[in-house]
Amino acid sequence: MELMLAVVAGALYATGLYLMLRRRLAQIIVGLGLLANGSNILIFTAAGVTRGNPPVLPVDAAVTAPFADPVPQSLILTAIVIGFGVLAFSLVLAHRVHQSAGSDDIDAIGQRPSGSREATRALH
Amino acid sequence: MLIALPILVPLVTAVLLQLMPHRPKVLRLVAFSGALAILVASIAILVRVERQGIQVVQIASWPAPFGITLVADLFSSMLVLMVGIIGTAITAHSFSGVDPRREAFGYHALIQVLLMGVAGAFLTGDIFNLYVWFEVMLIASFVLMSLHRTRAQLHAAFTYVGLNLLASAFLLTAIGLLYGQGGTLNMADLARAWPERRTPALDAGIAMLFLTAFGIKAGLFPLFFWLPASYHTPPAAIGALLAGLLTKVGVYAMIRVFTLLFPDPQGGVYALVLALSVTTMVVGLLGAIGQGDFRRALSFNLVGHIGFTTVGLALWTPSALGGSILYVLHHMLVITSLFLVSGVFLRQRRTTSLAALGGLYRRQPFVATLAMIPLFSLAGVPPLSGFVAKLAVIRGVLAAEHYWVAAIGLMVSLLTVLSMARLWEGAFWKASPAAPPVARLSSAMLVPIAALVSLTLGLTIAAGPVFELSVRAAEQLLDRNGYVSAVLAGER
Numbered sequence: 221m222e223l224m225l226a227v228v229a230g231a232l233y234a235t236g237l238y239l240m241l242r243r244r245l246a247q248i249i250v251g252l253g254l255l256a257n258g259s260n261i262l263i264f265t266a267a268g269v270t271r272g273n274p275p276v277l278p279v280d281a282a283v284t285a286p287f288a289d290p291v292p293q294s295l296i297l298t299a300i301v302i303g304f305g306v307l308a309f310s311l312v313l314a315h316r317v318h319q320s321a322g323s324d325d326i327d328a329i330g331q332r333p334s335g336s337r338e339a340t341r342a343l344h
Numbered sequence: 345m346l347i348a349l350p351i352l353v354p355l356v357t358a359v360l361l362q363l364m365p366h367r368p369k370v371l372r373l374v375a376f377s378g379a380l381a382i383l384v385a386s387i388a389i390l391v392r393v394e395r396q397g398i399q400v401v402q403i404a405s406w407p408a409p410f411g412i413t414l415v416a417d418l419f420s421s422m423l424v425l426m427v428g429i430i431g432t433a434i435t436a437h438s439f440s441g442v443d444p445r446r447e448a449f450g451y452h453a454l455i456q457v458l459l460m461g462v463a464g465a466f467l468t469g470d471i472f473n474l475y476v477w478f479e480v481m482l483i484a485s486f487v488l489m490s491l492h493r494t495r496a497q498l499h500a501a502f503t504y505v506g507l508n509l510l511a512s513a514f515l516l517t518a519i520g521l522l523y524g525q526g527g528t529l530n531m532a533d534l535a536r537a538w539p540e541r542r543t544p545a546l547d548a549g550i551a552m553l554f555l556t557a558f559g560i561k562a563g564l565f566p567l568f569f570w571l572p573a574s575y576h577t578p579p580a581a582i583g584a585l586l587a588g589l590l591t592k593v594g595v596y597a598m599i600r601v602f603t604l605l606f607p608d609p610q611g612g613v614y615a616l617v618l619a620l621s622v623t624t625m626v627v628g629l630l631g632a633i634g635q636g637d638f639r640r641a642l643s644f645n646l647v648g649h650i651g652f653t654t655v656g657l658a659l660w661t662p663s664a665l666g667g668s669i670l671y672v673l674h675h676m677l678v679i680t681s682l683f684l685v686s687g688v689f690l691r692q693r694r695t696t697s698l699a700a701l702g703g704l705y706r707r708q709p710f711v712a713t714l715a716m717i718p719l720f721s722l723a724g725v726p727p728l729s730g731f732v733a734k735l736a737v738i739r740g741v742l743a744a745e746h747y748w749v750a751a752i753g754l755m756v757s758l759l760t761v762l763s764m765a766r767l768w769e770g771a772f773w774k775a776s777p778a779a780p781p782v783a784r785l786s787s788a789m790l791v792p793i794a795a796l797v798s799l800t801l802g803l804t805i806a807a808g809p810v811f812e813l814s815v816r817a818a819e820q821l822l823d824r825n826g827y828v829s830a831v832l833a834g835e836r
Contacts, residue, residue, distance in 0.1 A: 252509050259516040266524030295472055302479045310505055313490050317498045329499045
């Protein structure tokens with residue numbers, strides 16, 4: 221089980237990083253999403269995988285180890301919520317970049333046809 | 345309770361700002377009082393920590409390794425004080441420097457959220473909580489950066505968002521692996537238990553992941569390229585906030601995590617930090633010399649001087665680390681005031697390109713004087729605070745017998761002088777290329793700059809006591825037992 225999860229996490233990291241090296245906005249964002257999921261699975265795996273023993277114990281039950289550690293699950297839950305918000309924000313940002321530049325190639329967006337004066341014109 | 349205030353006050357202020365009628369005057373008043381309240385609370389915290397030692401609050405009274413702990417030692421309370429100072433200055437500067445549409449879109453509330461995130465990152469004693477505060481701070485800064493309309497600004501915002509999210513993913517990975525090894529998230533508990541439980545190979549990997557994550561945020565050498573590509577586009581007040589506060593959070597986190605969790609000064613990671621710091625100085629300042637834009641040159645200077653703030657961590661002696669802490673304080677004040685000065689350029693000339701500036705010394709002698717002090721302080725001209733801070737760092741480096749580092753540091757100072765002289769010549773001294781109409785500057789724009797500049801001067805005058813305090817902070821950092829026992833003994 222650990223081995224499989226480790227392979228999955230590794231594959232997610234690899235694809236995520238590869239996609240983040242691309243020039244298209246959409247690919248960068250998908251890469252970010254995969255990277256976030258990869259780190260979630262990594263936390264889950266690194267903290268130890270336990271089968272069938274949930275950490276919720278009845279009041280008078282004896283504690284029989286090993287039971288699952290609830291902390292990494294709550295960490296992942298937090299990370300998923302944060303990752304979701306951040307991903308939604310970057311989608312909207314990418315949409316606006318695409319709208320204003322008419323291109324989703326990050327290099328083409330970086331080239332400013334009207335020179336650097338444009339950057340300061342609309343500041344105030 | 346007191347040390348939770350720098351987090352609670354901006355939270356309450358941000359909520360109030362969203363609930364209020366969106367009339368500029370009301371919003372500004374509330375935002376300013378909020379920032380001022382943070383400043384007052386942070387002064388109280390620093391005084392108490394200075395008198396009574398490390399202060400600890402267990403949130404919701406959960407005992408230490410289980411709940412979330414807030415810890416204020418000297419280093420973090422000094423930086424929280426800077427949050428109060430810079431937050432107040434930026435809020436006051438925004439009275440004149442932000443356009444009404446941006447103000448209506450929750451600008452002031454976002455600033456407060458950002459301050460909350462930064463203060464939280466400085467005060468937390470829990471490593472996962474540190475990640476969460478990083479995200480709070482990042483989201484606020486993302487929105488502040490992308491409340492823009494031009495293409496260059498959006499492009500810069502996208503670069504900023506992408507790179508910072510990458511850093512967050514690295515940080516999360518490091519925390520996950522650390523938890524898998526140590527079985528706890530409380531930094532004091534990790535510092536106590538983890539060194540025995542670690543495995544050397546994984547330990548090096550975790551250290552590298554932390555170094556990468558914090559290095560991206562702080563702007564260390566191979567990882568800084570996003571910073572000059574994005575910090576020169578937002579309005580001056582936002583640029584000043586990002587440059588003054590956010591990069592220093594990366595430096596703080598690096599110093600905190602490495603002193604607590606990797607207490608092996610002979611370790612390879614510190615040799616790497618030393619090499620990266622030195623390279624950062626050289627590359628950043630070489631980059632600064634070629635820049636033709638005031639804010640881009642400042643961004644490269646910002647990067648270059650980060651090297652001075654991490655060199656103390658690499659050397660692991662109280663005097664070098666104390667010098668670095670003094671450097672952080674000085675650099676925060678100076679860089680913030682210089683970015684605010686660029687707001688004056690934007691108001692007057694609509695640009696910060698050196699080619700289009702000039703003649704300000706003749707036309708606006710007061711502004712020129714205000715800009716001159718931080719410019720030459722950054723360059724390290726005696727007797728300004730930059731000279732004192734640089735002297736402290738270099739003395740620490742010499743005492744640790746790293747003569748070549750000191751030599752490079754001095755050479756880099758020369759490059760800074762060159763870069764600052766170019767900025768001074770281009771923006772103030774040379775004749776103005778055209779005769780543009782001079783816009784009237786409101787006092788809201790100049791008073792915060794003047795206040796920050798006088799604080800820089802104050803740092804010069806009080807250099808002795810402040811440096812002593814920095815060395816004490818460094819001793820506290822290097823002796824982990826005080827931190828560990830203060831946290832694990834519970835509330836005092």
